[in-house]
Amino acid sequence: MGDRLNYQEIAWAERRVDCYDGPNCDQHRALWRAHFDGDMDSEDMYRDLPLDPKQFPPGTKVVIMVPVCPKCDQQVEMCEQDKSCDFDWKAWAEGQYS
Numbered sequence: 001m002g003d004r005l006n007y008q009e010i011a012w013a014e015r016r017v018d019c020y021d022g023p024n025c026d027q028h029r030a031l032w033r034a035h036f037d038g039d040m041d042s043e044d045m046y047r048d049l050p051l052d053p054k055q056f057p058p059g060t061k062v063v064i065m066v067p068v069c070p071k072c073d074q075q076v077e078m079c080e081q082d083k084s085c086d087f088d089w090k091a092w093a094e095g096q097y098s
């Protein structure tokens with residue numbers, strides 16, 4: 001219904017392989033390398049992303065995108081903290097998903 005919002009990428013993850021796992025350093029272990037917008041470093045995670053890396057082939061990429069406010073042009077979290085913008089995200093979600 002014309003409610004299409006713009007999206008901003010805030011996090012990326014790549015399904016990588018630790019090629020030196022095991023006692024002989026010759027086994028592959030699944031991991032995600034995740035990078036969050038604003039962080040200097042990437043993080044290697046052997047746990048779920050919450051997507052289990054063992055469920056996806058090496059090379060898989062995950063991009064997390066959040067909606068951008070159509071009124072103030074900030075991503076949803078910043079918009080909600082910004083008292084000068086009155087965009088109603090609760091009403092938006094209800095219009096979108098109820």
Ligand SMILES: [Zn+2]
Nearest residue numbers: 069072079085
């Ligand atoms: Zn806003």
